[in-house]
Amino acid sequence: MTVQTFIPNGAKAASENTVTQPTHTTDVSIKKLYIETQGCQMNEYDSHRMADLLGDSHGYILTSNPNEADILLMNTCSIREKAQEKVFSELGRWRKLKDKNPDLVIGVGGCVASQEGDNIQKRAPYVDMIFGPQTLHRLPQMLDQHNAQVEKPKKDKIKLVDISFPDIEKFDFLPEPRVEGFKAFVSIMEGCSKYCSFCVVPYTRGEEVSRPLDDVLAEIAGLAEKGVREISLLGQNVNGYRGETFEGGICTFPELLRLVAEIPGIGRLRYTTSHPLEFSDELIQCYEDLPQMVSHLHLPVQSGSNDVLKAMKRNHTIDVYIDKIAKLRKIRPDMHLSSDFIIGFPGETDENFAETLQFIKDLDFDHSYSFVYSKRPGTPASDLPDTTPEQVKKERLAQVQKVIKQSSIEKTDAMLGKIERVLIEKVSDQDPNILIGTADNTRLVTFVGDASWVGRFAEIEITEIKTLNFVYGELLNLEPDVA
Ligand code: SAH
Ligand code: F3S
Numbered sequence: 001m002t003v004q005t006f007i008p009n010g011a012k013a014a015s016e017n018t019v020t021q022p023t024h025t026t027d028v029s030i031k032k033l034y035i036e037t038q039g040c041q042m043n044e045y046d047s048h049r050m051a052d053l054l055g056d057s058h059g060y061i062l063t064s065n066p067n068e069a070d071i072l073l074m075n076t077c078s079i080r081e082k083a084q085e086k087v088f089s090e091l092g093r094w095r096k097l098k099d100k101n102p103d104l105v106i107g108v109g110g111c112v113a114s115q116e117g118d119n120i121q122k123r124a125p126y127v128d129m130i131f132g133p134q135t136l137h138r139l140p141q142m143l144d145q146h147n148a149q150v151e152k153p154k155k156d157k158i159k160l161v162d163i164s165f166p167d168i169e170k171f172d173f174l175p176e177p178r179v180e181g182f183k184a185f186v187s188i189m190e191g192c193s194k195y196c197s198f199c200v201v202p203y204t205r206g207e208e209v210s211r212p213l214d215d216v217l218a219e220i221a222g223l224a225e226k227g228v229r230e231i232s233l234l235g236q237n238v239n240g241y242r243g244e245t246f247e248g249g250i251c252t253f254p255e256l257l258r259l260v261a262e263i264p265g266i267g268r269l270r271y272t273t274s275h276p277l278e279f280s281d282e283l284i285q286c287y288e289d290l291p292q293m294v295s296h297l298h299l300p301v302q303s304g305s306n307d308v309l310k311a312m313k314r315n316h317t318i319d320v321y322i323d324k325i326a327k328l329r330k331i332r333p334d335m336h337l338s339s340d341f342i343i344g345f346p347g348e349t350d351e352n353f354a355e356t357l358q359f360i361k362d363l364d365f366d367h368s369y370s371f372v373y374s375k376r377p378g379t380p381a382s383d384l385p386d387t388t389p390e391q392v393k394k395e396r397l398a399q400v401q402k403v404i405k406q407s408s409i410e411k412t413d414a415m416l417g418k419i420e421r422v423l424i425e426k427v428s429d430q431d432p433n434i435l436i437g438t439a440d441n442t443r444l445v446t447f448v449g450d451a452s453w454v455g456r457f458a459e460i461e462i463t464e465i466k467t468l469n470f471v472y473g474e475l476l477n478l479e480p481d482v483a
Helices: 041-058 081-100 110-123 136-148 213-225 253-261 281-289 306-311 318-331 350-363 390-413
Strands: 032-037 071-076 105-109 129-131 160-162 183-187 230-234 242-244 250-252 268-272 296-298 336-343 367-372 419-427 434-439 444-448 457-467 470-478
Touching: 032 041, 041 071, 041 110, 041 136, 041 183, 041 230, 071 081, 071 110, 081 105, 081 110, 105 110, 105 136, 110 129, 129 136, 136 160, 183 213, 213 242, 213 253, 230 253, 250 253, 253 268, 253 281, 281 318, 306 350, 318 350, 336 350, 336 390, 350 390, 367 390, 390 457, 419 444, 419 470, 434 457, 444 457
Parallel strands: 032 071, 071 105, 105 129, 129 160, 183 230, 230 268, 296 336, 336 367, 444 470
Antiparallel strands: 242 250, 419 434, 419 457, 434 444, 457 470
């Protein structure tokens, strides 16, 4: 689906831009669409929907080469300043392409568009369409409007900007997701109402809105029928899901997980990103009752210091997090844990940082997305005094990353001799007798097998550790197809 073939379970670093992967063609009469995606998995999900939409409505096909595209779309991220700066530097490059080809259409969507629509218009007037995360479904109409006024003199053209928040209407207008492979993402809620003091998401994506239960279940059942075996439920605050049921009631996240697990064909369940506050006992119980739930959890905590958590307005203490993880590990001792960390939050002292480092060691994280705090205009934390030198923050971050990397290496090494449940995803490019799949903990596992097994789950004994993310094994048991 993207240039990255291996997507870990958890928010992806904003610096890792991806280009939505094209279906190839050499026919020059076919119109081509290039999408650059910045930021999180929600943005990746949205980019795929944009490609599906413009493919269905206008026959556009994806290209990985911006130079041959008829339309360029940038799906932007504003979570950190660096990500946002990138938008304008990239747009500068796209301007040069437009100078060469005045028919080229340029669109900017995502969180920077949502927050900075006016600024984009001012700084990059050659951008033709500006849309937000909640209005991307209106892209086909926007494109029609754009095409209708191409011939008009500049002064008569209306600027095509739509960065409103029309509730959850978006999902009613998106085409059925196209299925490639055995894994699929399903967005179940949008936005966030937690208002952590550092974060722009509630302002760029709006407050939490959940998709109705029946829509979510129908989408997943459709995906399962098309061969999907692993579902990742997506949302900025996914365990805050409260979807309306057909009878007018409310379905909670743990209830949703139980219903999804009943859908024939769904052999594995992941979700991201969850918040510790709503990581309830009912959710923990699902790990006991539902074998489809992976022993891998991305539960962002942001800091290991109660003072910092308070200033971040996370509304819980470290002990709350520790207790929840202890309960979870009682049920699943092999639980792999990952988190987001913000290092160098305004006011973070040496002692606060030492607490975070100790907390990371105690909780034994397998992975993290950790960044130095970035001041975001309009967020409450942007007014806090921040006296820690940037260099100190960078050194602290390096320490965190070193500890977690070491723990990750140890976790991979510990797989040796263990039995892993693997979703077999493909045959190796190099050898038709070698199969490649993913374990619960997202490591790639290769072993000798038959191409006809692709799409099924297998128990694999790990016999050799190749790299941090890549191990060899031998087949112990091939599960019957779960459909
Ligand atoms: N819903 C998720 C977070 C989504 S934003 C949660 O519950 O935590 C993804 C990550 O970006 C956050 O977890 C945080 O670690 C990081 N982030 C958000 N704002 C940031 C900022 N101003 N500076 C640095 N990192 C930030
Ligand atoms: Fe951001 Fe906090 Fe929500 S990090 S996405 S406001 S849970």
